[in-house]
Amino acid sequence: MPVTPRTxxxxxxxxxxxxxxxxxxxxxxxxxxxxxxxASFSPDTEVWPHLxxxxxxxxxxxxxxxxxxxxxxxxxxxxxxxxxTAVCEFxxxxxxxxxxxxxxxxxxxxxxxxxxxxxxYAGPVQGFLREWLGPGGWLPPIRSxxxxxxxxxxxxxxxxxxxxxxxFLTQGKRVLEVAQSVGxxxxxxxxxxxxxxxxxxxxxxxxxxxxxxxxxxxxxxxxNYDTLTTAIYHAWFGLFSVKAALQLAxxxxxxxxxxxxxxxxxxxxxxxxxxxxxxxxxxxxxxxNRWLGFACCGLVLLLAFILPFTQLLIWAxxxxxxxxxxxxxxxxxxxxxxxxxxxxxxxxxxxxxxxYAMRLDPHPLSHLAGRxxxxxxxxxxTVLAIGIFVPLAFVNNQLQAMLDFLFAANAPQLALQTxxxxxxxxxxxxxxAVAHQPVAANMLRITPAIDESVRxxxxxxxxxxxxxxxxxxxxxxxxxxxxxxxxxxxxMPITLMTRPFGWETLAVRVFEMTSEGQWQxxxxxxxxxxLVGLLPVVILTRRSEHEA
Amino acid sequence: xxxxxxxxxxxxxLSLAACTPPADSSLVxxxxxxxxxxxxxxxxxxxxxxxxxxxxxxxxxxxxxxxIAEGKNSPADLLITVDAGNLWHAAxxxxxxxxxxxxxxxxxxxxxxxxxxxxxxxxxxxxxxxxDPAAVSRDELVNxxxxxxxxxxxxxxxxxxxxxxxxxxxxMLIAQHGEQETEAVVRSWVDNLATDVFPDxxxxxxxxxxxxxxxxxxxSYYFGRLQKAQPDLRLALFWPAASDGGVHVNVAGAGVxxxxxxxxxxxxxxxxxxxxxxxxxxxxxxxxxxANPAIDPDPLVAAWGAFEASPVxxxxxxxxxxxxxxxxxxAGYH
Numbered sequence: 001m002p003v004t005p006r007t008x009x010x011x012x013x014x015x016x017x018x019x020x021x022x023x024x025x026x027x028x029x030x031x032x033x034x035x036x037x038x039a040s041f042s043p044d045t046e047v048w049p050h051l052x053x054x055x056x057x058x059x060x061x062x063x064x065x066x067x068x069x070x071x072x073x074x075x076x077x078x079x080x081x082x083x084x085t086a087v088c089e090f091x092x093x094x095x096x097x098x099x100x101x102x103x104x105x106x107x108x109x110x111x112x113x114x115x116x117x118x119x120x121y122a123g124p125v126q127g128f129l130r131e132w133l134g135p136g137g138w139l140p141p142i143r144s145x146x147x148x149x150x151x152x153x154x155x156x157x158x159x160x161x162x163x164x165x166x167x168f169l170t171q172g173k174r175v176l177e178v179a180q181s182v183g184x185x186x187x188x189x190x191x192x193x194x195x196x197x198x199x200x201x202x203x204x205x206x207x208x209x210x211x212x213x214x215x216x217x218x219x220x221x222x223x224n225y226d227t228l229t230t231a232i233y234h235a236w237f238g239l240f241s242v243k244a245a246l247q248l249a250x251x252x253x254x255x256x257x258x259x260x261x262x263x264x265x266x267x268x269x270x271x272x273x274x275x276x277x278x279x280x281x282x283x284x285x286x287x288x289n290r291w292l293g294f295a296c297c298g299l300v301l302l303l304a305f306i307l308p309f310t311q312l313l314i315w316a317x318x319x320x321x322x323x324x325x326x327x328x329x330x331x332x333x334x335x336x337x338x339x340x341x342x343x344x345x346x347x348x349x350x351x352x353x354x355x356y357a358m359r360l361d362p363h364p365l366s367h368l369a370g371r372x373x374x375x376x377x378x379x380x381x382t383v384l385a386i387g388i389f390v391p392l393a394f395v396n397n398q399l400q401a402m403l404d405f406l407f408a409a410n411a412p413q414l415a416l417q418t419x420x421x422x423x424x425x426x427x428x429x430x431x432x433a434v435a436h437q438p439v440a441a442n443m444l445r446i447t448p449a450i451d452e453s454v455r456x457x458x459x460x461x462x463x464x465x466x467x468x469x470x471x472x473x474x475x476x477x478x479x480x481x482x483x484x485x486x487x488x489x490x491x492m493p494i495t496l497m498t499r500p501f502g503w504e505t506l507a508v509r510v511f512e513m514t515s516e517g518q519w520q521x522x523x524x525x526x527x528x529x530x531l532v533g534l535l536p537v538v539i540l541t542r543r544s545e546h547e548a
Numbered sequence: 549x550x551x552x553x554x555x556x557x558x559x560x561x562l563s564l565a566a567c568t569p570p571a572d573s574s575l576v577x578x579x580x581x582x583x584x585x586x587x588x589x590x591x592x593x594x595x596x597x598x599x600x601x602x603x604x605x606x607x608x609x610x611x612x613x614x615x616i617a618e619g620k621n622s623p624a625d626l627l628i629t630v631d632a633g634n635l636w637h638a639a640x641x642x643x644x645x646x647x648x649x650x651x652x653x654x655x656x657x658x659x660x661x662x663x664x665x666x667x668x669x670x671x672x673x674x675x676x677x678x679x680d681p682a683a684v685s686r687d688e689l690v691n692x693x694x695x696x697x698x699x700x701x702x703x704x705x706x707x708x709x710x711x712x713x714x715x716x717x718x719x720m721l722i723a724q725h726g727e728q729e730t731e732a733v734v735r736s737w738v739d740n741l742a743t744d745v746f747p748d749x750x751x752x753x754x755x756x757x758x759x760x761x762x763x764x765x766x767x768s769y770y771f772g773r774l775q776k777a778q779p780d781l782r783l784a785l786f787w788p789a790a791s792d793g794g795v796h797v798n799v800a801g802a803g804v805x806x807x808x809x810x811x812x813x814x815x816x817x818x819x820x821x822x823x824x825x826x827x828x829x830x831x832x833x834x835x836x837x838x839a840n841p842a843i844d845p846d847p848l849v850a851a852w853g854a855f856e857a858s859p860v861x862x863x864x865x866x867x868x869x870x871x872x873x874x875x876x877x878x879a880g881y882h
Contacts, residue, residue: 054877121743122751122758135759143744224708224747226882237609238715238873240637386613393617400621415623497610501576501602504583512582512605517748517770521584 018361025354026373029429032387039246047244055231063227067213069149074209078160086168089282090293103304104158105533107490109218110526112151114308116142148223154304160205167198186283203263204437211378228252229380249383256378315523333528336505340488343427348481351435355443377433381493388426389497393417418498426494431487435480442476482536489533574600575813580608580629585834608634615643620807625814628802631712635801636866639666644803647815655822655840659861660799669799670821671830672837675717676795677786679763680756691788696736704740705752705764709876713767717796719868723860724793734879772835787855794858
């Protein structure tokens with residue numbers, strides 16, 4: 001674990017050309033955040049006292065506990081399961097290794113809706129209990145703080161699992177052997193050696209979880225659990241103050257920025273460059289532990305994927321039998337897939353470029369650009385959509401005015417605020433963080449020593465990228481692409497706001513149905529989202545399994 | 549190289565996006581009503597007139613921001629949304645233009661349209677009390693205010709105050725009884741709750757069916773949908789009498805946008821929406837009441853019985869909506 005000193009940036013005053021690349025990639029995010037933060041300079045004096053007295057105290061405490069709870073549970077679930085499937089041997093391990101990623105494809109609000117439907121007072125489980133045990137509420141209420149923490153954790157833990165598993169696989173058996181040679185048993189080896197070594201990766205995964213939790217609106221709405229995001233929409237939709245909404249959103253972004261910066265600062269104080277070690281044999285668990293491992297993985301998989309997906313399938317089947325499947329459905333599916341593929345490709349390329357820029361020009365300004373470029377993941381989707389839409393509509397109107405001046409009545413009509421390019425820009429702002437993390441984690445593997453030897457061999461620039469770096473980054477890029485793809489398939493607010501006429505996607509379909517409370521009719525497109533989203537996840541994990 | 553191709557791609561995309569002018573024999577509608585509830589009407593119009601309707605759906609508030617940002621270059625001709633509060637707010641931000649039309653004025657009663665002719669209600673929904681007849685006798689029920697009585701403690705279910713329908717309901721109560729009295733009532737509602745508020749009306753009714761509570765307040769069409777799915781539904785609607793303040797009604801409505809590129813066609817479409825054919829379809833796809841009183845509601849809807857709407861017009865409810873939201877925040881109704 002060599003530690004490299006950071007380039008002493010104070011000696012350099014101006015950033016180099018790679019900074020411009022980082023800046024270009026961060027520009028849409030800067031623009032969007034600028035629009036949102038721009039509202040902060042003139043507080044809405046009428047709404048704020050009300051928010052401060054009656055809304056914020058409650059939602060801030062709610063948000064704090066939710067984020068803390070979800071962060072803790074996803075860390076435990078993510079690292080624990082990753083350790084089990086990466087290092088231990090027990091029945092079903094080969095399947096669990098990839099199956100435990102499947103919940104990634106289930107949108108949080110879907111799991112929330114299914115969990116509430118099954119477990120609330122009027123649901124079948126409590127109905128059954130009442131029938132057999134007499135009247136009364138037999139379970140703690142699912143629509144509660146504990147309920148939403150568990151549900152969100154079950155949908156978000158794969159972000160931690162994915163990176164932690166990859167870290168454990170990379171460490172390989174060697175780490176444990178070293179731990180054992182100094183007299184640690186395997187439990188001590190995990191806590192004292194493997195876990196600390198995997199920390200930067202795990203922290204990156206948890207950071208994604210925290211950002212997604214902060215930005216979540218769908219799941220908290222299903223639970224009626226009011227968070228800061230709820231307050232943003234409350235100020236906007238309820239109190240009719242867009243300004244106050246944007247101000248709250250900029251506080252949220254600022255908070256996230258501070259946390260991200262802090263985490264980065266802690267992380268970069270020591271740089272990790274673990275090499276890849278040949279995989280050894282996995283630890284053979286004792287009989288009792290073997291089945292305990294099986295039960296843990298099985299339970300998580302059951303709750304986070306098998307149950308909700310089965311429920312979705314049942315609803316979808318009823319809908320299909322009832323004639324809910326029309327030919328347009330295939331059009332929606334095709335639109336979703338093609339859009340998500342295009343956007344995921346764009347985002348992955350941007351993540352690669354951004355990482356390169358930050359690596360080749362480690363000027364603090366490049367890093368700042370990188371931080372800002374990835375902040376969009378913590379912004380509530382609708383707020384971000386507005387942040388992108390407003391400046392583009394402004395530019396559009398200026399250009400249109402110019403065209404009208406030049407060509408009068410014959411001027412072509414512009415609509416820059418909607419369309420594919422706008423959608424891609426907005427998606428980039430929203431999901432760059434998701435693609436950035438895995439690429440960055442993989443980038444850590446390319447040690448300065450490797451760069452040095454490449455340089456000594458006289459290979460440089462794009463050749464170095466293609467022949468040396470790309471093969472080393474392949475897994476990271478693939479992960480980035482898959483994660484972005486799955487998230488894009490689920491994305492609603494940006495698609496709703498910037499899509500051209502007639503561009504319906506599966507997620508838009510889910511929105512139309514769920515906004516009318518027609519969950520059964522939403523099941524078919526939701527199923528399709530899950531199924532399509534599963535493909536890259538399965539390919540990804542099977543591949544990482546083979547490589548390891 | 550890679551940087552260049554990305555930017556070239558973006559530029560190409562931008563110019564592609566720029567090359568999609570709306571055809572002239574078409575209308576553009578921004579709709580906060582879901583696709584499944586409006587497309588049947590649009591399809592019918594296209595069949596009758598050959599005019600294609602392009603539309604996007606989104607939340608009402610987002611569509612309003614969109615209209616503001618697009619300004620005079622907005623492609624939208626009409627904005628359709630539910631709730632008088634939303635319509636009132638859109639009018640207040642200058643997103644509509646007044647439409648003087650004798651057809652609309654003849655077809656849509658005055659209390660269902662804007663006095664400034666900015667927007668017109670096109671269908672009506674009632675928000676009223678639903679109850680389990682096995683647990684609650686009809687004689688016990690009076691009106692919304694009465695749900696604050698201690699006798700309902702532990703028997704009442706409500707939907708979240710974040711839904712605009714409840715905001716409009718409370719706004720109407722403020723118009724009828726003043727803010728102070730209404731706040732006390734809303735506080736007592738919260739005290740009477742049998743369980744946490746629900747995210748939607750359907751779950752609320754299912755909770756009544758399961759015996760978690762005995763009565764609640766829902767929009768009529770949610771009751772209709774559940775009834776359609778379960779014909780032997782053992783729940784009933786209660787209509788507060790006119791002497792007790794009447795039933796809270798709200799509208800789904802539409803207005804011609806301020807910068808509508810196809811103004812004349814937009815007005816023609818709006819007029820068509822108020823006519824019998826469209827009214828029948830528009831109201832029946834979601835089991836609402838037609839805004840045009842000459843049209844009978846769907847038989848299933850008619851079977852719920854006649855009611856008298858609150859004399860508070862939907863416009864004043866819209867005006868008081870933000871006050872209602874604050875009031876509910878203060879009263880701890882989340």
